[in-house]
Amino acid sequence: MTPKPTLTRNQTLVLQTLTAAVEPLSAYAILDRLRGEGFRAPLQVYRALDKLLETGLVHRLDSLKAFVACSHPHQHGGEEMVAFAICESCGGVWEFSDSKIEDRFSAWAEAEGFLTRTTTLEISGLCATCRQRADAAAAAEAGA
Template sequence: MHAPELTKNQRLVLDALSREDGPLSAYSLLDQLREHGFRAPLQVYRALEKLIDYGLVHRLESLNSFVACAHPHDHHAHGMIAFAICEKCGQVDEFSDETVEARLSGWSRDHAFKLSKTIIEMRGTCAQCKAA
């Protein structure tokens, strides 16, 4: 899969998310990008929508915020994406697990449930914060 051609706004949003250690809300992105011509939340949301479609950004449902994809890969090939979110420092680790994915797919198949996407968000304390 080749990299999509990004618009100026998409590139600015992706760059802002890539520089951050943790997730950002759309309004935080808007505040950061005002000097680059962003004036309305809709500009941010449009860019985010396309970046999500391209698999370059993920929405963290529980935080209503966004992170740049940590591992560029074919998200359609991997039906499950998981996130470990530190409640102390905000660090987000993205991963997938074939065993969990297989179990969830098996349950869906056994129960005639048409699975469209699986996103798992785990919240807790990261190793660095736990050690501190």
């Protein structure tokens, strides 16, 4: 287990904002939420995010161009594969790691001579709750 990094005030505020958010946030959404704390420029947010990404406390979701707080920063480092399931309806994000998937990616990279720096997998779809709502709506529509 790596020691918890010492964070600056801005890094702490950005991390707290992401941790409290129920959805992924863009850098500009973070900036809007932190204006009352003295944040004035996007660069303040981006600098904090860079450090938080480096330490593994935050992840960037490329498909959404947004950020989420790591749900279990103590369990993986930057070299481990991280996967995200993203609900297209409610915007919920679930973070997970799967050693079997990671092993398959590693085997492919080794066979191809590909040097992997990071591996992030993003899966888009519907969460169980939104899927049930969609199924109920479809059933109601079919019955009408």
